[in-house]
Amino acid sequence: MTQYLLHDRIKENYDLNIEKWDHYQGSYKLYTNRGIKLVKVWNDNETLSSAFHLREQLAYSGFRTIDRFIRTTSGEPYILNGDEYMVITDWIDGRIPQVTNKDDLKRVSKQIAKLHIGLAKIRVDQDWEPWSKQFDHGLQHLHQIKDKIITKGKKNSFDEAILTHIDSQIEQIKQSILMADKVEKNHFRSGRIPQWCHGNLDLKWFRIDQFDVPWLIHFGIPVYDIPAYDVAKFLVHLYLKANYQEEPVFQFLNTYQEFIPLEKEEKLWILTYITFPHHLWKFLYIRYLSRFSQTRFANEQQYFQLIDLQKHHERLYRSLYRYFQL
Template sequence: MEDINEKILWEGYGLRFRGGTRTRTGLICRTDMGLRELKKPRGSEESLYLAFDVKEQLRKNGFRNISRFYRTLEGEPFYRYDSVLYTLEDVMPSESLPEDSADTFLRGAEVLGQMHHGARGLQSEAARWDGERLPGLYAKRRSELAKIRRRNDKRRNYDAIDLLLIRHYDPFMEQAALAEELLRKGGYQNAVDRAAETGAFCHNAYKGEALRQNEKGEIFVGSFDKCSSELPLADLARYLRRYFKKTASNAEGVAKMLENYGKHQPLSAGDLTILQGMLIYPEKFLRLVNEYYNKRRACVSPAMQERLAAAAKEEENGRILRDIVKKGC
């Protein structure tokens, strides 16, 4: 294995490998130019090109608590070896930001606002903005759910997951339809156009394991390999949901999260309406339902049943969060 790493570092980056230490995220390499972390990213080539441009823009605008990608000898942000992609990055602090208190989420919300603000001016050839993407996805998933329900009704031979779907079908269909309407009312398409023009991105993995803190308590952001051209509000919605799930949160805490984020990335009335749509949309439940039925239901997996039941319960938080944000508008 060391021979492979040595070859990647030398052929890809012109660095001498002096040994390494395996971590959960990759391999911390000692090289003739200092410490670097070699990783196998989870994203596609396109997302990695976008991630490289995002990081460069963030650093340019003063947001430097990130692990930059090092270019290969050929100028690429990743190296391909035996059809596998590798990235070489700065070594991040080892301590993850805990998600066991409201305070850490409040700090994380402010850093999220700083990061989103730091993307201003971003222009990338890898960006793929689509003002119909999210409304289209919401409508598609709602249509798929209706088809699944009709097929199940024709069979009249329900298993445990069929019954779980029937129990939650009406409220989640209503939530999905309301989410589409809120995106429309908030001006989603216009917001996407503005984001593309002014520079923006969505991290898509902003949570505790992607956030690290050093001995001074400074927060660093990693895991950019799945970022995309989407409204930054999607990151905020997911982080609010995670905050509500992980802590004994309340309306005051949610308001403080929005305040901390808005210090750096102000939220307009339209933004808050779009945010409500993202919060109330039962994304996790619909995704898991689609995953289960697309596998043609070979068997009723207890694990999938538990995941769906947990997701259904979690979607209750979306309704509560949407009501909190609505009252605060």
């Protein structure tokens, strides 16, 4: 779409006068007579409609600091241009929170807790595969990879390195499956059910505005899971961003639990997620089993970096085990 056509479509459907714009990959920043707006391009109507309705339900449940879609003058949440769908949101001006800033981390922790409280109010009718089953897929993949390398005629140093470590990774996954299976039985016996979760929480998805209010600016299609999944992924993210320092992790948990105290099973969910070797499994799967093998993107150096990363995860596990007093 040319800028002139874009200008006409937006003026026609949103009654906005564009003074100037900046073009980014897949989006436009618009300076209009009604403030700065952001135009995003979507290719799939089904996911776009789901994202819109979930945003609206989330706002209705009380969580409003999110980039909601602005409706057109006819009440539609998007406009269609050929095969593309375009949505407009307000431009959330602000800074990315910093892991070293305690006030930033406290604001984001509260925001994530409030997000989970809002998401819990949205009714869900969807199947869910327990973690123990998901982990079992990973176990089967590692067995396939091991067999594939063993039967390989000429092995290189990378193959030998994987064979050296893969048995310990298989054992770790087996332990994760046992942990997940035990937690699932206790968790669901108490009446807890999965709900919508963000799925990929990251500090860069937040903006803290001039009034120190944190906004969530990246909310695509959430995942259906245990909310502790979000917490676990975000703890790993914080631990990495803080160069493996524990204090930001504990600070997040202290603030989060002011709003949502974690029960024993939820703490065990978090530990179970952290101990599962996700990165190693995905790395090996992409190299050996994916339809389009990515061997040139998966080298020996990366593999050993992921082994070191898993060791950091194990240290985080031990620290959290003590913190949770389990």
